[in-house]
Every structure is written in structure tokens, then in C-alpha cells.
Amino acid sequence: MEISGKSKPQPVNMKVVKAIEATPESFKEYGQVVEASPDGEEFGPKDAQLNLSQGIPRFYIMKLEKRSLKFSTITHHANVTQCLGSIGGGVWYLGVAKPSNVETKENAGSDAMQSKCGHFYVPPAVDKVQVFRISGSKFIKLNFGTWHAGPLFKPETMDFYNLELSDTNGFCHYIYVLH
Numbered sequence: 001m002e003i004s005g006k007s008k009p010q011p012v013n014m015k016v017v018k019a020i021e022a023t024p025e026s027f028k029e030y031g032q033v034v035e036a037s038p039d040g041e042e043f044g045p046k047d048a049q050l051n052l053s054q055g056i057p058r059f060y061i062m063k064l065e066k067r068s069l070k071f072s073t074i075t076h077h078a079n080v081t082q083c084l085g086s087i088g089g090g091v092w093y094l095g096v097a098k099p100s101n102v103e104t105k106e107n108a109g110s111d112a113m114q115s116k117c118g119h120f121y122v123p124p125a126v127d128k129v130q131v132f133r134i135s136g137s138k139f140i141k142l143n144f145g146t147w148h149a150g151p152l153f154k155p156e157t158m159d160f161y162n163l164e165l166s167d168t169n170g171f172c173h174y175i176y177v178l179h
Contacts, residue, residue: 015126015127015129017095017129017130017131018131019093019131019132019133020130020131020132020133021132021133021135022094022132022133022134022138022140024046026132027132027140029098030096030097030098030130030142030143030146031081031140031141031142031143031146032048032049032140032141033134033138033139033140033141034046034047034048034083034138034139034140034141035136035137035138036137036138048081048083048139048141049081049141050081050083050141050163051080051081051144052080052081052163052164052165054079054080054165055080055165055166055167056165056166056167057163057164057165057166058162058163058164058165058166059161059162059163060161060162061087061159061160061161061162062159062160062161062162063157063159064151064153064157064158064159064160065156065157066156066157067150067151067152067153067158068152069093069152069153069154070152071095071149071150071152073149074095074097074124074129074147074148074149075147075148075149076099076100076121076145076146076147076148077142077144077145077164077165078101078115078117078119078121078144078145079119079144080144080164080165081141081142081143081144082141082142082148082162082163082164083139083140083141083142083161083162083163083164084139084140084142084151084160084161084162085134085138085139085140085160085161086134086151086153086158086159086160087158087159087160087161088159089135089136089137089138090135090153090155090158091133091134091135091153091154092133092134092135092150092151092152092153092158092160093131093132093133093134093150093151093152093153094131094132094134094140094148094149094150094151094152095129095130095131095132095148095149095150095152096129096130096131096132096142096146096147096148096149097124097128097129097130097146097147098124098128098146098147099143099144099145099146099147100121100122100123100124100145100147101119101120101121101144101145102120102121102122103120111123121145124147129147129149139161
């Protein structure tokens with residue numbers, strides 16, 4: 001998996017990252033890996049711990065095409081959890097970095113930026129991005145503010161289910177060019 005950090009005046013630099021398998025333990029700093037459970041099992045900590053209280057939930061199927069195993073931008077949703085999973089359990093990849101929202105610009109120093117919706121954050125450094133391999137019948141729940149790039153995959157096309165807010169992609173989300 002390659003991550004390119006680029007900005008207009010500087011040359012592109014690439015970082016090759018070895019993907020690790022997403023498990024409940026390996027992914028816990030970024031969210032949850034939710035796997036199949038028996039029908040009728042009571043709600044508990046293995047279930048997705050969602051917060052969709054900031055708007056109208058949207059659950060839909062995304063048809064994605066030509067998502068190579070390279071990326072140069074990363075995004076986050078500051079005020080909502082998000083769930084992603086492949087339909088059919090195919091292998092896919094997701095680049096992530098820990099949430100980096102801050103209360104005020106002064107709390108983070110000169111690296112802090114302000115989003116179009118008003119919150120402050122510190123963009124992740126390229127060396128803080130981890131790539132996960134997701135396979136089988138499981139899905140990923142991203143915590144508030146978790147930076148993510150993907151889904152990425154090798155086949156020409158894949159379908160994914162996505163649970164987020166109806167306005168997630170038009171409001172309070174930022175794409176940051178890694179450098």
C-alpha cells in the first residue's frame with residue numbers, strides 16, 4: 001500500500017505501508033471491527049457503538065470503481081460515527097489515522113486548521129497513517145473524527161454498504177492532502 005504525500009511546490013514522496021489485518025484488538029484506536037453474532041444475542045460491546053444524533057442517518061450501497069491501493073488524501077467526519085463494509089465479504093483496505101480534533105486553535109499550536117463547519121483539527125502526518133486489510137463478513141465502525149482513506153481494493157469494482165449521516169459528505173468533512 002502506498003501513501004503519497006504531496007503539495008504543489010514540493011516533489012511527491014511515497015511511503016509504503018504494510019497493511020495489517022483489522023481485528024477488534026488491532027483497530028480499537030480508530031473504531032470497531034464488528035463481526036457476525038448469533039441472532040437474538042443481546043446488545044453489547046461487540047455491537048457497533050453508534051452516534052448518529054447530529055442528523056438523519058443514511059444507510060446505502062456504494063458502487064465503487066477503480067480504487068487502487070494508493071492514496072494521497074485523507075478525510076474525517078468530526079461529529080459522527082461511520083460504518084463501512086463490503087457486500088459479499090471481499091478483501092478491501094482502509095488507511096486510517098487517529099482523530100485529531102482540538103477545542104481551539106491555541107490548544108494545538110501552529111499546526112491546527114479550521115474546517116468549513118468550524119471545528120479545529122490537526123492534520124495527520126503521513127507516518128501516523130496505518131493501513132488495515134478487511135476481509136470476510138465484518139464491517140468497520142469509525143469513531144468520531146477518525147481520519148480515513150478508502151475503501152481501496154484490487155478488483156475493478158466493489159459494492160459497499162455505508163452508514164453515515166445524510167449530509168456527511170456535504171458538511172463537516174475535510175479532505176487533507178498528506179505531506
